[in-house]
Amino acid sequence: MSRQYRIYIAGKVTGEAYQPTFEKFCSVEMMLRELGQETVNPMRLVSRHVKDWSMAMKICLPQMLECDAIYLLHDWHNSRGARLEYLLANELGFKLITDEQLKAMRKELQLFAAV
Numbered sequence: 001m002s003r004q005y006r007i008y009i010a011g012k013v014t015g016e017a018y019q020p021t022f023e024k025f026c027s028v029e030m031m032l033r034e035l036g037q038e039t040v041n042p043m044r045l046v047s048r049h050v051k052d053w054s055m056a057m058k059i060c061l062p063q064m065l066e067c068d069a070i071y072l073l074h075d076w077h078n079s080r081g082a083r084l085e086y087l088l089a090n091e092l093g094f095k096l097i098t099d100e101q102l103k104a105m106r107k108e109l110q111l112f113a114a115v
Contacts, residue, residue: 005095006038008064010082011073013056018048028071028102035105040067057081064088069095071102 009028013021025043032039042060050056060081064070070089076082090096 004036004038005069006040006067007032007069007071007097008040008067008085008089008094009042009071009073010064010076010079010085010089012075012079012082013043014053014079014081022048024073028073031102031106032071037069039071040064053081057084061085061088065092067094069097071097072099074099 009025009032011021011025022043025041029039029041040063042056042063045063046056046059050059064085065088067089070085072082072086076086086096
């Protein structure tokens with residue numbers, strides 16, 4: 001990634017155990033920040049006590065709309081919210097980033113650092 005993006009992290013949350021899901025999102029957040037990117041982690045936006053999907057989306061979507069890229073976790077296809085976030089991001093021209101792209105960027109950065 002040659003420029004800095006504000007990246008929204010999208011993936012499955014509803015119906016998942018809180019702690020492993022929180023760790024999954026935070027792990028990606030840390031990797032993106034190591035690459036010099038700004039992140040918006042929805043797991044940090046919504047209290048773990050909010051159980052209503054529409055309320056969570058009302059909290060997250062305004063923050064997502066302030067971004068210019070979206071990171072799609074491997075399970076995003078299995079999430080109604082992440083699919084909605086993807087549709088909006090795609091229509092609004094956000095840069096789309098996948099797990100595979102992040103792995104490639106990290107490998108490139110490690111190779112560059114080794115030189």
